[in-house]
Amino acid sequence: GENVEQHPSTLSVQEGDSAVIKCTYSDSASNYFPWYKQELGKRPQLIIDIRSNVGEKKDQRIAVTLNKTAKHFSLHITETQPEDSAVYFCAASDSNDYKLSFGAGTTVTVRA
Amino acid sequence: KAGVTQTPRYLIKTRGQQVTLSCSPISGHRSVSWYQQTPGQGLQFLFEYFSETQRNKGNFPGRFSGRQFSNSRSEMNVSTLELGDSALYLCASSLDKGNEKLFFGSGTQLSVL
Numbered sequence: 068g069e070n071v072e073q074h075p076s077t078l079s080v081q082e083g084d085s086a087v088i089k090c091t092y093s094d095s096a097s098n099y100f101p102w103y104k105q106e107l108g109k110r111p112q113l114i115i116d117i118r119s120n121v122g123e124k125k126d127q128r129i130a131v132t133l134n135k136t137a138k139h140f141s142l143h144i145t146e147t148q149p150e151d152s153a154v155y156f157c158a159a160s161d162s163n164d165y166k167l168s169f170g171a172g173t174t175v176t177v178r179a
Numbered sequence: 180k181a182g183v184t185q186t187p188r189y190l191i192k193t194r195g196q197q198v199t200l201s202c203s204p205i206s207g208h209r210s211v212s213w214y215q216q217t218p219g220q221g222l223q224f225l226f227e228y229f230s231e232t233q234r235n236k237g238n239f240p241g242r243f244s245g246r247q248f249s250n251s252r253s254e255m256n257v258s259t260l261e262l263g264d265s266a267l268y269l270c271a272s273s274l275d276k277g278n279e280k281l282f283f284g285s286g287t288q289l290s291v292l
Contacts (some may be wrong), residue, residue: 068238073221098203099278104219110183110269110283111222156221165277171221 069094070085071159073170081178086140086144088173090157093138097159099166106153114155115142147177180204180285183272185284188234193292197258204251204272210257211253211275216267216286218280225268227277234277 070093078085092100101116117131117140119125124131128147133140144151154174158167184203192198195227204211213225224237228247245255251272257264267288 076219079275101279101281102280110285112283113280116279158222160278162276164276165210165227165229166224166237167222167281168224169214169222171219 069097069159069161069164069168071168072146073157074157075173076171077174077176078120079178080147082149084147084148086093086147086151086177088142088155088175089139090141090155090159091137091139092159092168094159095138097168098112099160099161100131101137101158101160102129102131102142103156103158103169104153105156105172105175107164111156144175147175149177149179151175152177181212182259183270183282183284185268185270185287188285188288189269189288191292192260194260194262196260198258198260198289199268200255200268200289202253202255202270203270204253204270204283205282208272208282209251210273211247211251211276212271212273212281213253213255214269214271215239216269222269223248225255228262229275229277248253257289262291264288266292 074171103111105111130143157170210228214222245268267286270284
């Protein structure tokens with residue numbers, strides 16, 4: 068089955084700096100890669116997703132890049148703000164699988 | 180539109196007991212998935228249902244089971260509880276695909292003593 072590894076497990080950044088989280092996946096059949104954000108005590112929420120036929124996608128201050136050959140994808144947050152402090156989960160999926168395989172999560176702390 | 184609703188919010192059980200968790204998806208969503216969340220382990224897939232049919236199942240023992248009703252509401256059951264079953268159980272709904280645009284509930288925090 069699919070195995071998703073996520074690094075780093077914790078990340079502390081100064082407000083205004085950028086944050087980068089990297090994930091690798093094992094199953095070459097995976098073609099859908101979402102990112103979820105979970106604030107403390109809250110439910111996970113989808114923040115951005117990318118399909119395997121796209122190399123990069125942006126939404127305001129967040130962007131995701133995908134390298135299919137190397138089987139890795141990354142989340143980039145620019146101009147970080149205190150409200151970006153949360154746990155971020157990457158995930159991978161094959162469209163025919165009806166499930167997501169999640170990474171272990173990255174706890175991001177934005178220092179004021 | 181009401182979000183995904185999970186009940187109960189908290190549960191305390193003892194080893195050997197069984198438990199049933201409930202999930203009401205967003206209106207119009209026909210796919211319901213269940214995930215187990217533990218500290219440092221991320222979210223582990225349990226199972227996914229669509230139109231009352233289980234389409235996929237994760238690597239959990241047979242003590243974990245689920246079902247979906249005709250109104251898309253879903254329940255999961257854990258029998259013969261073990262200490263290691265203590266976790267946050269999250270339900271997620273989506274329109275039809277069990278892997279895209281998931282909307283999660285607040286979860287049921289299960290503690291096994």
